[in-house]
Amino acid sequence: MELKVNQKIDEVKTNFAQQLEMAKDEGKKVVGSLCSYFPREIVWAAGAISVGLCGTTEGPIEAAEKVLPADQCPMVKATYGRAINNTCPIFPLADVIVGETTCDGRKKMYELLAREKTMHVMDLPQRPEEPEAKIHWRGEIEKLKAFIEDQLDVKITETSLREAIARGNKERALLKAIHECRKVQPPPIMGLDLVAVSTKTGYTVDRTDYHRNLESILSELTRRIETGYAACDAKRPRILWTGLGNSLGCDKVLRLVEECGGVVVCQEGCGGVTRLNDPIDETKDPLDAIAERYLRVTCSCMTPNNTRFDDIDLLIRDFNIDGVIDLTWQSCHAFNIESYRVGELVREKHGIPFLHVVTDYSQSDIGQLKVRIEAFIEQILAEK
Numbered sequence: 001m002e003l004k005v006n007q008k009i010d011e012v013k014t015n016f017a018q019q020l021e022m023a024k025d026e027g028k029k030v031v032g033s034l035c036s037y038f039p040r041e042i043v044w045a046a047g048a049i050s051v052g053l054c055g056t057t058e059g060p061i062e063a064a065e066k067v068l069p070a071d072q073c074p075m076v077k078a079t080y081g082r083a084i085n086n087t088c089p090i091f092p093l094a095d096v097i098v099g100e101t102t103c104d105g106r107k108k109m110y111e112l113l114a115r116e117k118t119m120h121v122m123d124l125p126q127r128p129e130e131p132e133a134k135i136h137w138r139g140e141i142e143k144l145k146a147f148i149e150d151q152l153d154v155k156i157t158e159t160s161l162r163e164a165i166a167r168g169n170k171e172r173a174l175l176k177a178i179h180e181c182r183k184v185q186p187p188p189i190m191g192l193d194l195v196a197v198s199t200k201t202g203y204t205v206d207r208t209d210y211h212r213n214l215e216s217i218l219s220e221l222t223r224r225i226e227t228g229y230a231a232c233d234a235k236r237p238r239i240l241w242t243g244l245g246n247s248l249g250c251d252k253v254l255r256l257v258e259e260c261g262g263v264v265v266c267q268e269g270c271g272g273v274t275r276l277n278d279p280i281d282e283t284k285d286p287l288d289a290i291a292e293r294y295l296r297v298t299c300s301c302m303t304p305n306n307t308r309f310d311d312i313d314l315l316i317r318d319f320n321i322d323g324v325i326d327l328t329w330q331s332c333h334a335f336n337i338e339s340y341r342v343g344e345l346v347r348e349k350h351g352i353p354f355l356h357v358v359t360d361y362s363q364s365d366i367g368q369l370k371v372r373i374e375a376f377i378e379q380i381l382a383e384k
């Protein structure tokens with residue numbers, strides 16, 4: 001399988017929208033989602049299609065800023081802008097959309113987004129270690145199930161939930177195995193290529209096709225490892241990516257890191273390996289198990305967010321990391337403040353270089369970022 005993607009994210013989404021239109025012609029329903037806390041298994045159990053609607057490009061931001069204040073994070077603005085300026089080919093195809101109360105920017109934007117489409121917002125508890133949090137979140141999962149059943153006029157059964165859970169676990173296991181191929185030194189694929197191919201592959205309506213594509217990616221990476229094929233020189237510093245900005249479309253910093261001589265061998269956070277580690281327990285009551293698993297997502301909207309630091313600690317050792325880059329979108333207070341603790345852990349416990357980058361979707365800071373990233377790569381090489 002070819003592991004290079006030459007399409008831009010908008011082309012990928014346009015192709016996906018064509019697949020969706022065909023599925024809708026055959027009577028399928030579509031549920032739009034906006035975050036890693038969204039339990040897709042509920043949608044699959046309803047026989048519907050789950051699609052992500054987050055904006056990852058700069059284009060729609062101008063339209064969003066006519067309504068939202070400019071000093072919001074680019075993810076919030078781009079997601080809203082795509083919905084209101086008719087540049088998102090997927091948004092009009094969603095029958096309903098679902099969001100979660102994560103950060104303030106998202107939840108206030110959702111009040112406006114709900115004017116465009118029928119929307120359900122799940123109330124996400126933000127102190128995940130408290131016993132009450134799981135009880136509350138279990139209730140929210142039940143409310144989501146009732147909303148989907150009502151809106152799509154279907155009945156979600158325990159059997160269909162168990163099937164959906166098994167399918168989701170299989171996907172996570174395959175994706176995890178793909179990410180773990182990069183433990184090999186030097187890695188069989190560049191970080192940018194993996195982000196592009198996994199983002200593109202994710203935009204597949206038919207989940208059987210999706211599994212088949214994941215298996216092909218894994219088999220190609222395994223073949224590369226077995227035949228000694230390396231994507232780059234063994235001297236390249238191995239970078240752990242933490243925080244945000246690791247998706248096709250908003251990958252400018254990741255691209256710069258690899259152009260400046262590093263190789264991203266692991267990503268933490270949304271789009272990264274830490275969202276794949278956790279299978280849903282197939283032996284428990286399905287709604288209990290779904291609630292437990294999705295409450296373990298380690299977004300910085302949680303406090304304290306201790307599991308995230310345990311994850312980063314482990315990834316630095318498991319992936320033999322030489323330096324860590326933490327990306328925060330401008331105006332994202334939670335990830336911005338949490339970055340201090342990430343830096344502490346990286347420098348003090350592991351004694352390796354750390355770089356915190358705050359940026360947006362524009363290209364205006366490319367020159368300045370390049371200088372900082374070049375200096376960071378040189379620092380790693382000097383200390384190795």
Ligand code: SF4
Nearest residue numbers: 035036037102270299
């Ligand atoms: S970073 Fe947080 S708010 Fe953003 S998609 Fe991930 S879990 Fe959701």
Ligand code: SF4
Nearest residue numbers: 073075103105329332
């Ligand atoms: S990047 Fe931060 S501010 Fe933006 S949507 Fe995600 S959590 Fe919210």
